[in-house]
Amino acid sequence: MAKRIDVSGLSAFYGSHRAIDDISMTVEPRSVTAFIGPSGCGKSTFLRTLNRMHEVTPGGRVEGKVLLDDENLYGSNVDPVAVRRTVGMVFQRPNPFPTMSIYDNVAAGLRLNGKYGKSRLNEIVEKSLKGANLWNEVKDRLNKPGSGLSGGQQQRLCIARAIAVEPDVLLMDEPCSALDPISTLAIEDLIGELKERFTIVIVTHNMQQAARVSDRTAFFNLAAVGQPGKLIEIDETERIFANPSVQATEDYISGRFG
Amino acid sequence: MASTTPIDTPPAPPAKSSPGGSTGRMGDTVFSGLSKGSGILLLVIMATIAVFLTYRATLAISQDEGNFLTTFDWNPAGDPPVFGIAVLLFGTVVSSVIALVIAVPVAVGIALFISHYAPRRLAAPLAYVVDLLAAVPSIIYGIWGALFLVPYLDGLNLWLDQYFSWTYIFDQTQPGVARNMFTVGILLAIMILPIITSVSREVFLQVPRMNEEAALALGATRWEVIRMSVLPFGRSGVISASMLGLGRALGETMAVATVLSPNFVMSLHLLDPGGGTFAQNIAAKFDEADQFGRDALIASGLVLFLLTLLVNGAARLIIARRKEYSGANA
Amino acid sequence: MSNAHSGAAGNGPAAGPAGSAAIQNRPAAPATGESSGSGPGPAPSGGPGSGPERRQSLSQRGLPRWAPAGFAAAGIVIGVAVGAGAGLQSRVQWGLIAVVAFLVISYAVTSAVENSRQAKDRLATSVVWVCFILAVIPLFSLLWVTVSRGMKVLDPYFLSHSMAGVPSSQAGGGVYHALIGTLEQVGIATVIATPIGLLTAVYLVEYGKGALAKAVTFFVDVMTGIPSIVAGLFILAIMLMGKIEPSGLMGSLALAILMMPVVVRSTEEMLKLVPNELREAALALGVPKWRMILKVVLPTAIGGITTGVMLAIARIAGETAPIILLVFGSQLINSNPFEGAQSSLPFYIYEQYKAGEVASIDRAWAAALVLIAFVMILNLVARGIARWKAPKTGR
Numbered sequence: 001m002a003k004r005i006d007v008s009g010l011s012a013f014y015g016s017h018r019a020i021d022d023i024s025m026t027v028e029p030r031s032v033t034a035f036i037g038p039s040g041c042g043k044s045t046f047l048r049t050l051n052r053m054h055e056v057t058p059g060g061r062v063e064g065k066v067l068l069d070d071e072n073l074y075g076s077n078v079d080p081v082a083v084r085r086t087v088g089m090v091f092q093r094p095n096p097f098p099t100m101s102i103y104d105n106v107a108a109g110l111r112l113n114g115k116y117g118k119s120r121l122n123e124i125v126e127k128s129l130k131g132a133n134l135w136n137e138v139k140d141r142l143n144k145p146g147s148g149l150s151g152g153q154q155q156r157l158c159i160a161r162a163i164a165v166e167p168d169v170l171l172m173d174e175p176c177s178a179l180d181p182i183s184t185l186a187i188e189d190l191i192g193e194l195k196e197r198f199t200i201v202i203v204t205h206n207m208q209q210a211a212r213v214s215d216r217t218a219f220f221n222l223a224a225v226g227q228p229g230k231l232i233e234i235d236e237t238e239r240i241f242a243n244p245s246v247q248a249t250e251d252y253i254s255g256r257f258g
Numbered sequence: 259m260a261s262t263t264p265i266d267t268p269p270a271p272p273a274k275s276s277p278g279g280s281t282g283r284m285g286d287t288v289f290s291g292l293s294k295g296s297g298i299l300l301l302v303i304m305a306t307i308a309v310f311l312t313y314r315a316t317l318a319i320s321q322d323e324g325n326f327l328t329t330f331d332w333n334p335a336g337d338p339p340v341f342g343i344a345v346l347l348f349g350t351v352v353s354s355v356i357a358l359v360i361a362v363p364v365a366v367g368i369a370l371f372i373s374h375y376a377p378r379r380l381a382a383p384l385a386y387v388v389d390l391l392a393a394v395p396s397i398i399y400g401i402w403g404a405l406f407l408v409p410y411l412d413g414l415n416l417w418l419d420q421y422f423s424w425t426y427i428f429d430q431t432q433p434g435v436a437r438n439m440f441t442v443g444i445l446l447a448i449m450i451l452p453i454i455t456s457v458s459r460e461v462f463l464q465v466p467r468m469n470e471e472a473a474l475a476l477g478a479t480r481w482e483v484i485r486m487s488v489l490p491f492g493r494s495g496v497i498s499a500s501m502l503g504l505g506r507a508l509g510e511t512m513a514v515a516t517v518l519s520p521n522f523v524m525s526l527h528l529l530d531p532g533g534g535t536f537a538q539n540i541a542a543k544f545d546e547a548d549q550f551g552r553d554a555l556i557a558s559g560l561v562l563f564l565l566t567l568l569v570n571g572a573a574r575l576i577i578a579r580r581k582e583y584s585g586a587n588a
Numbered sequence: 589m590s591n592a593h594s595g596a597a598g599n600g601p602a603a604g605p606a607g608s609a610a611i612q613n614r615p616a617a618p619a620t621g622e623s624s625g626s627g628p629g630p631a632p633s634g635g636p637g638s639g640p641e642r643r644q645s646l647s648q649r650g651l652p653r654w655a656p657a658g659f660a661a662a663g664i665v666i667g668v669a670v671g672a673g674a675g676l677q678s679r680v681q682w683g684l685i686a687v688v689a690f691l692v693i694s695y696a697v698t699s700a701v702e703n704s705r706q707a708k709d710r711l712a713t714s715v716v717w718v719c720f721i722l723a724v725i726p727l728f729s730l731l732w733v734t735v736s737r738g739m740k741v742l743d744p745y746f747l748s749h750s751m752a753g754v755p756s757s758q759a760g761g762g763v764y765h766a767l768i769g770t771l772e773q774v775g776i777a778t779v780i781a782t783p784i785g786l787l788t789a790v791y792l793v794e795y796g797k798g799a800l801a802k803a804v805t806f807f808v809d810v811m812t813g814i815p816s817i818v819a820g821l822f823i824l825a826i827m828l829m830g831k832i833e834p835s836g837l838m839g840s841l842a843l844a845i846l847m848m849p850v851v852v853r854s855t856e857e858m859l860k861l862v863p864n865e866l867r868e869a870a871l872a873l874g875v876p877k878w879r880m881i882l883k884v885v886l887p888t889a890i891g892g893i894t895t896g897v898m899l900a901i902a903r904i905a906g907e908t909a910p911i912i913l914l915v916f917g918s919q920l921i922n923s924n925p926f927e928g929a930q931s932s933l934p935f936y937i938y939e940q941y942k943a944g945e946v947a948s949i950d951r952a953w954a955a956a957l958v959l960i961a962f963v964m965i966l967n968l969v970a971r972g973i974a975r976w977k978a979p980k981t982g983r
Contacts, residue, residue: 056474058378071646082646085477095468099490108486109476112705158472165476289878293791296784297804300852303845304807307818310825367719375716384720386971391727393899393967395906397934398956401941402730405949413678448726455723479705481712502813509815511909512934516941537817541912549828559821563814570813574806
């Protein structure tokens with residue numbers, strides 16, 4: 001049920017500070033779109049506007065439109081709670097609920113939305129954990145706390161938790177930055193599988209990672225510290241890395257700054 | 259701090275005195291000895307409190323012709339002297355439990371209000387007001403309770419008796435003004451609200467933001483975020499806060515002494531006047547007590563001391579355990 | 589910290605109660621909530637998403653942002669109507685009825701217009717607001733009553749005269765002797781407790797290791813919980829054994845016992861806030877440890893330590909129970925804390941209250957106002973110092 005995202009004229013603010021300015025782009029369904037750019041360029045902020053998580057930050061405010069297929073996430077009658085159910089999110093640091101078991105972590109989102117039969121719940125939990133390539137590692141200890149897993153496993157648990165509610169879009173905010181290389185590889189493989197079912201947007205600091213996992217890449221930059229971040233260009237990943245149309249992109253990718 | 263980086267710099271300018279080995283060593287010995295001595299002094303004070311109270315208490319208890327634990331009377335000046343703590347223990351526990359039952363839910367509500375619900379500009383001043391309220395002396399709560407609260411509660415008592423007398427505890431068998439255990443419980447609840455609130459609030463504010471964001475990102479409403487990540491995280495903190503509040507309520511003297519019209523009857527009819535607590539009894543009986551009577555009061559105080567020791571110790575243990583737990587989790 | 593949290597639950601850019609209400613006003617995807625809830629289980633939706641049913645729409649009808657205010661108004665109207673109609677005397681009952689009505693209306697209307705998840709969320713919000721109001725009412729009442737009744741007899745005469753020769757049923761007299769008593773007793777207690785408390789905290793933070801430090805930490809915590817009357821009884825036991833007569837000093841000793849753990853705790857917290865780099869920097873310069881503590885650590889933390897000591901003073905200034913047992917009380921001015929009975933403000937309040945005459949109760953309120961003002965000023969100044977000193981410690 002992956003959906004297309006159409007962003008037009010979107011700016012985000014922290015209080016009176018404009019963090020990102022006038023961004024428009026289209027994210028294709030069933031693909032991986034990577035956001036790259038130097039620190040502070042607003043790529044994480046922009047990501048958080050796509051499921052209305054930006055506004056939970058004190059002073060956070062958004063202008064512009066984000067269409068999910070044809071529905072504006074910022075429409076006047078839209079419930080942010082419903083948006084976040086539809087657009088799942090995986091965070092920079094793995095954040096399983098520390099007091100819940102592995103099973104309960106995966107089931108947490110489902111339980112919010114009504115009653116599922118025991119067997120139905122088991123089925124979805126198993127499917128989600130398999131979907132996150134974690135099932136074989138945890139199937140014998142589903143009742144143990146999720147905080148007992150390794151960092152990479154915890155992150156996959158968070159992915160399982162996010163996909164259990166069958167979102168249309170999956171946002172990932174530097175999901176591997178707190179992980180070791182082997183766990184990173186496992187997550188990257190997983191992303192490749194998940195894009196069959198979801199629209200995936202990933203923020204990454206690691207350009208190799210962007211090159212490995214994404215179909216399209218967006219480059220963000222800011223004119224100077226304190227200036228709002230802007231979208232410089234978005235294109236097929238190969239093009240961005242081989243032959244970008246903007247000089248700044250090339251400079252960044254070749255490591256001349258950032 | 260930047261000045262420390264060059265290692266070759268001679269230590270002369272910042273160190274005002276010459277760091278001569280012997281004076282430094284001497285000073286260190288004296289100073290560490292002093293501070294260690296203070297720590298030991300505290301332990302000694304605690305120990306002597308226990309020893310002295312126990313000693314004076316045994317003087318009294320050994321001459322008690324009644325059973326110290328089960329006697330329903332306090333007459334150390336009688337012949338033979340008869341006194342027991344049954345009613346006091348009962349009253350102390352009952353009033354504190356009422357206080358806790360009322361205060362904990364409300365305090366958790368206020369703590370959540372300050373930490374998660376209040377508009378941002380209001381949260382900080384509110385926390386401040388709650389802290390100030392903890393500073394109001396108990397005697398002032400006492401006269402406010404006796405002169406102002408009691409008349410207001412008379413009507414409520416009648417009403418409770420009318421509709422809830424089937425619960426037994428709200429069955430008022432002796433009509434009278436509301437100088438009863440229920441009122442004492444309410445007043446104690448108001449008095450321990452600030453401490454429970456401020457400890458709970460601190461714990462709620464410590465909930466890692468990423469735990470809350472995890473719940474939010476799953477599409478949880480604000481209440482669901484609190485239920486999924488805030489309350490589980492804060493549970494042990496709330497429990498220990500409640501124990502601290504309980505400790506306060508157990509030992510509270512003036513508020514009970516001013517509000518209650520005491521007697522030596524043990525009754526679960528909370529709306530009937532009467533009953534008593536350890537601290538209230540000590541304050542009330544002290545003036546008329548001779549030396550032996552004072553020893554008897556000391557004996558009852560010893561029991562109160564042990565009771566609060568138990569409750570506070572338990573609270574501290576829970577806090578300590580929680581620290582380990584969250585440390586392992588970080 | 590509190591900022592971050594107040595916004596965490598969907599509090600949008602607009603601050604204020606209306607703003608936060610606005611967001612939760614909007615319904616969750618109701619189709620999902622309801623249908624998957626009532627659905628008998630496996631949903632034959634097929635495709636890769638054989639999971640929960642698909643949502644059709646992100647938006648649905650919701651209550652307007654002023655709804656909570658409306659519910660509250662309705663609740664109050666019902667409370668007043670029922671209270672007045674049934675002739676209930678106690679305003680407490682009116683209030684309780686209004687509260688119950690408010691909660692029921694909030695839940696019922698939200699669950700009818702929106703859905704059960706939103707209704708629960710709304711109910712929780714309402715309960716939390718009610719808790720807050722429930723707590724605020726008695727507290728403001730207490731301050732209001734104390735101030736309004738206290739002002740009746742509070743004047744310079746009241747502050748500058750004792751109760752010598754004034755019968756309790758007669759107006760007149762004052763609080764001067766009690767003020768002197770309180771100041772002296774609290775002063776002596778502070779002089780005793782502060783150095784011991786400070787040094788103990790220094791020991792715990794800078795030197796303490798092993799079993800002794802653990803024991804001290806634990807017993808300081810336990811000592812914090814000692815009821816004031818028990819501290820009084822302890823000194824009383826000593827007095828009985830040493831055949832010592834009541835005096836202000838005895839009261840001070842009990843107050844010092846109550847004060848010490850508070851000073852230790854707050855000082856400890858402040859010392860822990862001093863960055864380790866500062867200590868290492870000093871030690872690296874060859875300064876002996878004790879000078880490092882005196883010249884670097886304590887000065888850095890001095891603001892916080894002062895605050896802690898003042899808060900501790902505010903706490904013991906209101907203690908009554910030990911004074912009843914140890915200082916005995918007096919109607920006369922006795923400025924010698926080492927000999928003879930004294931009075932103190934809280935004791936005076938208790939004594940005047942117990943006398944039960946109109947004039948004496950007026951005096952009790954006036955003294956309560958003096959005491960509360962004293963304690964509050966100490967608190968405000970202490971917290972002012974904390975705020976003023978805070979940036980300098982680098983926090």
